[in-house]
Amino acid sequence: MTGRLPGDLCANNALRAALKIPPVQPGQRIGLFGGSFNPPHRGHRHVALSALTRLSLDRVWWLVSPGNPLKSHDDLSPLGERLALTKAMARHPRMAVTAFEAAVGTRYSADTVEYLRKRFSDVRFVWVMGADNLAGLHQWQAWRHLISLVPMAVVDRPGAALPALSSPAAHAFQSARLPEGRATQLPLMTPPAWAFLHVPLDPASSTALRSSFNGS
DSSP: OOSSOHHHHHTTTHHGGGGGOOOOOOEEEEEEEOOOSSSOOHHHHHHHHHHHHHTSEEEEEEOOSSSSSSSSSTOOHHHHHHHHHHHHOOOOOOOOEEHHHHHHHHOOHHHHHHHHHOOOTTTTEEEEEHHHOOOOTTGGGGOOOOHHOEEEEEOOOOTHHHHHOOOOOOOOGGGGGGGGGGGGGGGGOSSOOOEEEHHEEEEEEHHHHHHHHHHO
């Protein structure tokens, strides 16, 4: 472990287990679902479940990050608290919740994927995100490199389809878009490759939940 561990994890042996990379077998199809999950909500679970089923994944890993570099950390709950809430929200035998990024010291998604690909070269990873994240993907550090490292599944979110599909990232990699009917092939594709998944929509959002908590 190379990263500096958050104090709330150091003080809780049960949560320290979340700093380990989940078990994985060669050839498995693993969805990587990253975020601060502050807090996690049913919309997140809907995205994870949609990717799990539509892409025929073996597992989805929820990567609970120490903090989003693009967002203020003023209202960011402690990592241990977010991990516990995310585990309660995920509650699926084929989903794992991990904070290994805090242990290995990767700050950006591209670094995390590069680390996993080098360590597990025989695993089929897919990056999973909500469509709202694709709309702002061009603001991420090394976003082009991220798309070149791993296939990406973009799951529709309320009001996000048009901004996502007209975003700089979508335009830049339009030729790499896979028809939705071939989505199950995405984990086997050589990046860059991405697919947009139309699904029934869930309006839940972390911003709305935080506002309701602060107002109560």
